[in-house]
Amino acid sequence: MSESPQPLYAPQEPIFPRRVTGFFRTFKWWIMAVTLGIYYLTPWIRWDRGPALPDQAVLVDLANRRFYFFWIEIWPHEFYFVAGLLIMAGLGLFLFTSALGRVWCGYACPQTVWTDLFILVERWIEGDRNARVRLWNAKWDVKKWRLRLTKWTVWLLISVATGGAWVFYFTDAPTLLRNLLTFDAPMIAYTTIAVLTATTFLFGGFMREQVCIYMCPWPRIQGAMMDDDTLTVGYREWRGEPRGKKRTEGTGDCIDCMACVNVCPMGIDIRDGQQMECITCALCIDACDDIMAKIGKERGLIDYLALADEPREREGQKPRPIWQHILRTRTIIYTTLWSLIGALLVFALFIRSDIDLTVEPVRNPTFITMSDGSIRNTYLVRLRNKLGEPRDFRISLRSDAVLRLELEGAEERIITVAPDSTTQQRVYVIARPQDPAASVARTDLRLWVEDVESNARASRDTSFDGKADQ
Amino acid sequence: MADKDIDETSGIETTGHDWDGIKELNNPLPRWWLWCFYLTIIWGVGYSIAYPAWPMITGATSGLLGYSTRAEVAQEIARFEEQNAGLETALAEVDLTTLAENTELNRYAVAAGGAVFRAQCSQCHGSGAAGAVGYPNLLDDDWLWGGDIESIAYTIRHGIRNETDFDARWSEMPAFGDILERDEIDGVVQHVLALSGQDHDAEMATIGAGVFMDQCAACHGDGGEGIRDLGAPNLTDAIWLYGGDVAALTETVRNARFGIMPPWGERLGEADTNAVAAYVHQLGGGE
Numbered sequence: 001m002s003e004s005p006q007p008l009y010a011p012q013e014p015i016f017p018r019r020v021t022g023f024f025r026t027f028k029w030w031i032m033a034v035t036l037g038i039y040y041l042t043p044w045i046r047w048d049r050g051p052a053l054p055d056q057a058v059l060v061d062l063a064n065r066r067f068y069f070f071w072i073e074i075w076p077h078e079f080y081f082v083a084g085l086l087i088m089a090g091l092g093l094f095l096f097t098s099a100l101g102r103v104w105c106g107y108a109c110p111q112t113v114w115t116d117l118f119i120l121v122e123r124w125i126e127g128d129r130n131a132r133v134r135l136w137n138a139k140w141d142v143k144k145w146r147l148r149l150t151k152w153t154v155w156l157l158i159s160v161a162t163g164g165a166w167v168f169y170f171t172d173a174p175t176l177l178r179n180l181l182t183f184d185a186p187m188i189a190y191t192t193i194a195v196l197t198a199t200t201f202l203f204g205g206f207m208r209e210q211v212c213i214y215m216c217p218w219p220r221i222q223g224a225m226m227d228d229d230t231l232t233v234g235y236r237e238w239r240g241e242p243r244g245k246k247r248t249e250g251t252g253d254c255i256d257c258m259a260c261v262n263v264c265p266m267g268i269d270i271r272d273g274q275q276m277e278c279i280t281c282a283l284c285i286d287a288c289d290d291i292m293a294k295i296g297k298e299r300g301l302i303d304y305l306a307l308a309d310e311p312r313e314r315e316g317q318k319p320r321p322i323w324q325h326i327l328r329t330r331t332i333i334y335t336t337l338w339s340l341i342g343a344l345l346v347f348a349l350f351i352r353s354d355i356d357l358t359v360e361p362v363r364n365p366t367f368i369t370m371s372d373g374s375i376r377n378t379y380l381v382r383l384r385n386k387l388g389e390p391r392d393f394r395i396s397l398r399s400d401a402v403l404r405l406e407l408e409g410a411e412e413r414i415i416t417v418a419p420d421s422t423t424q425q426r427v428y429v430i431a432r433p434q435d436p437a438a439s440v441a442r443t444d445l446r447l448w449v450e451d452v453e454s455n456a457r458a459s460r461d462t463s464f465d466g467k468a469d470q
Numbered sequence: 471m472a473d474k475d476i477d478e479t480s481g482i483e484t485t486g487h488d489w490d491g492i493k494e495l496n497n498p499l500p501r502w503w504l505w506c507f508y509l510t511i512i513w514g515v516g517y518s519i520a521y522p523a524w525p526m527i528t529g530a531t532s533g534l535l536g537y538s539t540r541a542e543v544a545q546e547i548a549r550f551e552e553q554n555a556g557l558e559t560a561l562a563e564v565d566l567t568t569l570a571e572n573t574e575l576n577r578y579a580v581a582a583g584g585a586v587f588r589a590q591c592s593q594c595h596g597s598g599a600a601g602a603v604g605y606p607n608l609l610d611d612d613w614l615w616g617g618d619i620e621s622i623a624y625t626i627r628h629g630i631r632n633e634t635d636f637d638a639r640w641s642e643m644p645a646f647g648d649i650l651e652r653d654e655i656d657g658v659v660q661h662v663l664a665l666s667g668q669d670h671d672a673e674m675a676t677i678g679a680g681v682f683m684d685q686c687a688a689c690h691g692d693g694g695e696g697i698r699d700l701g702a703p704n705l706t707d708a709i710w711l712y713g714g715d716v717a718a719l720t721e722t723v724r725n726a727r728f729g730i731m732p733p734w735g736e737r738l739g740e741a742d743t744n745a746v747a748a749y750v751h752q753l754g755g756g757e
Contacts, residue, residue: 007498008498009498010498010500010501011501210500214503364600365596365600368600368754369708369709371610371707371708372707373707373708376609378609408754409570426752
């Protein structure tokens with residue numbers, strides 16, 4: 001054996017992405033501004049729901065088991081809305097991945113967005129690629145310390161803001177901010193901020209591409225949604241090769257300027273073909289287009305390509321139009337499923353009632369005999385008032401059989417339910433000895449609850465157990 | 471040593487393992503991964519020093535931080551007790567007749583009473599309070615000693631026919647087997663069947679009616695409707711503590727019954743006694 005054995009552990013290769021301008025870079029700045037804006041500002045949007053309910057537009061109120069989203073309020077038993085949204089998010093991801101490859105990774109993933117932001121800060125403080133490479137190799141003198149410390153401080157501030165924004169989604173934001181500053185906030189708030197600050201600082205500042213390559217499972221799963229028609233960032237090797245100086249005879253369009261490599265945040269060479277590390281951020285497209293324009297060649301040496309077009313393009317034909325790649329069976333199936341669930345959720349939201357009840361028949365015992373020989377069943381009825389004001393609910397009974405309804409502790413059959421809450425009420429149904437229901441094993445009945453004012457109502461079917469003959 | 475196996479496409483050395491032609495590239499792990507591994511070891515050592523970890527002959531090491539889940543539970547319980555201290559005091563001093571007007575206290579009392587009931591009362595009265603033969607059903611509208619909330623509280627506090635509490639509810643039906651002839655007893659039984667509207671022998675019932683007026687009416691009333699102050703049950707209704715058929719009634723008249731309930735006032739304390747009374751009162755029979 002002449003060669004030394006392969007190392008077991010490899011150090012992280014430092015990457016110094018160069019500044020780039022172009023269509024995709026501009027597009028990504030916009031996406032960054034919008035996504036970060038949504039993340040940081042959403043908890044501060046106010047939404048008036050009346051005096052009994054919180055006035056924060058988006059609030060995950062874990063303590064009171066409520067989720068508020070603008071005009072929508074979700075109770076724990078309506079969690080299917082959240083499940084539905086998560087399924088839609090999943091299917092949406094499938095759709096975009098099968099159509100446009102790792103577009104989530106390249107544009108919208110928080111890891112990408114925050115890393116982009118951190119690289120931007122890095123460039124403002126330490127300069128562009130060449131300056132940063134020099135600084136990396138420089139001795140730890142005053143200047144290096146100063147630049148590094150400045151950069152880390154700014155990163156840390158962004159990280160604190162990021163971790164801080166997260167906790168505002170779970171309680172009233174202005175109150176929490178005040179409490180955080182006066183050290184009156186609960187420990188869990190500080191712990192959450194500390195953990196998220198640490199992960200943001202570490203992942204955005206130092207781990208960067210390592211997160212995508214080694215830690216994230218999504219890149220490994222995405223392969224299942226991609227095929228030859230999926231658009232992905234690629235190099236037109238048939239047009240670029242062999243690489244060489246511009247004026248050299250017999251060379252391709254690639255002048256081997258390394259622009260695409262220098263701008264890559266993942267530190268790869270797209271010209272090596274499809275790679276696991278590539279998050280399709282499309283910055284190499286911008287970089288190459290810029291060079292092509294300078295040397296007077298057609299843009300698109302590096303471009304969004306479908307692998308299926310490669311044979312056509314090698315023969316000098318034009319690639320098929322993009323819509324032909326995107327419109328195919330699997331994307332249609334994903335879109336259909338996505339829309340179906342979306343329509344179902346909208347429908348469910350539309351028919352969502354602000355009044356509801358559940359009925360739990362008491363089965364211990366199933367019935368009792370009263371002193372006059374009547375048979376009585378008990379039901380634990382839970383009344384739900386989903387509005388922000390107290391309401392009077394009337395309970396009533398419908399059945400083909402002769403049955404009487406009584407409420408524990410209430411002469412009238414009207415119960416007042418506090419705003420945005422539930423009340424449990426013991427309800428009795430009674431059959432006199434001469435009524436058939438008293439001696440029949442099972443009689444069906446329906447309990448209604450009705451808002452005395454608005455007439456909104458809901459019902460549940462249950463049954464009455466009689467004292468059946470042996 | 472064998473030659474290195476280099477993968478053709480990637481030019482990377484493989485592990486040399488071969489599964490039906492599928493080989494594994496021997497890419498090196500990132501170094502930070504190794505650091506994380508060392509960090510978990512350090513963390514593990516630190517954790518086992520700070521927290522209870524190592525089994526010993528009796529118990530385990532207690533850890534430098536002195537953490538214990540048991541202590542945490544005790545702390546939680548103490549926290550809730552402190553939180554509810556005000557309600558507990560109010561419940562111990564409340565006038566039961568006005569309890570229902572105080573919604574918050576009433577809800578607390580019913581919940582607390584339910585918990586006490588399941589722990590202390592359900593053994594005899596059943597977890598659903600439906601009772602059993604000899605143990606009253608607390609759900610119905612028939613009460614031996616009164617079904618208003620204060621009467622219920624009194625019964626709970628002092629119990630029935632026990633010798634530990636001088637204020638216990640007390641009544642005692644004589645065993646008429648020693649007093650009456652057999653046919654007189656049979657007659658009384660038939661009369662009681664008639665009182666409660668059941669099938670009976672009219673002739674024997676007529677004989678029994680006379681005996682009833684002499685022997686039973688003093689406590690059960692002339693019409694057999696019972697007298698609560700004496701704890702004498704109503705014989706005209708559909709509810710029977712020991713059964714309402716001929717055999718059960720004959721047994722009751724001949725040998726009498728003597729159900730006992732212990733006094734709970736001292737064991738439960740004022741607040742819990744009131745709580746159980748509130749719970750029982752809202753089960754459906756409360757007056």
